[in-house]
Amino acid sequence: MIDPVTAIGAQLPAIESAPATQPPYTDFAAWLAQQVDDVNTKISQADTQVRQLAVGESTNIHQVMISLEKARMSLELVVQVRNKVLEAYQNMMQMQV
Amino acid sequence: MDISSIFDISAAGMNLERQRLEVSALNLANANTTRGADGLPFTPLQVVVRSGMSPFDAVLNALNGGASLSGAGPIGEVQASDVPPRQVYEPGHPDADANGFVSYPGVNSVSEMVRLIAVTRAYEANVRVFNAGRAMAMKALDIGSGR
Numbered sequence: 001m002i003d004p005v006t007a008i009g010a011q012l013p014a015i016e017s018a019p020a021t022q023p024p025y026t027d028f029a030a031w032l033a034q035q036v037d038d039v040n041t042k043i044s045q046a047d048t049q050v051r052q053l054a055v056g057e058s059t060n061i062h063q064v065m066i067s068l069e070k071a072r073m074s075l076e077l078v079v080q081v082r083n084k085v086l087e088a089y090q091n092m093m094q095m096q097v
Numbered sequence: 098m099d100i101s102s103i104f105d106i107s108a109a110g111m112n113l114e115r116q117r118l119e120v121s122a123l124n125l126a127n128a129n130t131t132r133g134a135d136g137l138p139f140t141p142l143q144v145v146v147r148s149g150m151s152p153f154d155a156v157l158n159a160l161n162g163g164a165s166l167s168g169a170g171p172i173g174e175v176q177a178s179d180v181p182p183r184q185v186y187e188p189g190h191p192d193a194d195a196n197g198f199v200s201y202p203g204v205n206s207v208s209e210m211v212r213l214i215a216v217t218r219a220y221e222a223n224v225r226v227f228n229a230g231r232a233m234a235m236k237a238l239d240i241g242s243g244r
Contacts, residue, residue, distance in 0.1 A: 063112075
């Protein structure tokens with residue numbers, strides 16, 4: 001049996017015109033500073049592990065390599081964010097007034 | 098970053114393969130040890146692997162919608178394997194019994210060699226997974242830079 005055609009509005013869920021609550025305000029500068037801090041911690045951890053491996057205190061080579069990779073990826077993320085911010089800033093500065 | 102849980106799981110896998118290689122090395126090195134610390138011939142060891150995820154973790158993970166598998170990596174336990182010792186007739190040996198037989202550890206060199214190959218390949222597989230995760234993360238950082 002084929003269902004009779006009904007109005008679409010009855011089937012669709014009601015679309016909210018505006019979000020009920022404001023998104024929480026986050027400080028971008030604080031976020032960036034925290035990320036840079038995080039990268040710094042990871043790099044210093046990797047550095048400590050490399051040093052321990054070099055002096056023979058640690059024998060876990062793959063753990064050291066994984067720490068190095070994690071540090072490198074965090075740094076890459078922060079660098080990309082910085083690139084985007086600078087790009088936006090330069091766009092603003094080139095705006096014709 | 099969620100990618101780091103992939104790294105943790107791969108690291109657990111690499112740790113396990115390293116442990117298995119260590120046990121194989123110990124077995125092969127002690128293949129002719131007729132007297133250990135307890136006066137008995139060396140007992141061959143084996144690694145028994147179980148999942149690192151406890152029932153509690155599994156329930157918690159299901160409640161969170163299966164978000165993180167970070168603690169689910171394998172954990173290896175070293176146990177003695179009950180292989181009977183190899184009896185060799187050497188009457189002049191100081192560890193020979195009354196009939197002149199010496200008990201050598203029941204280490205099977207052939208199966209240890211096969212395990213060596215399997216361990217190497219499994220380690221490589223874990224490294225491959227790690228590299229795939231890293232490549233994905235690096236590719237994600239390339240989003241929007243193709244101009």
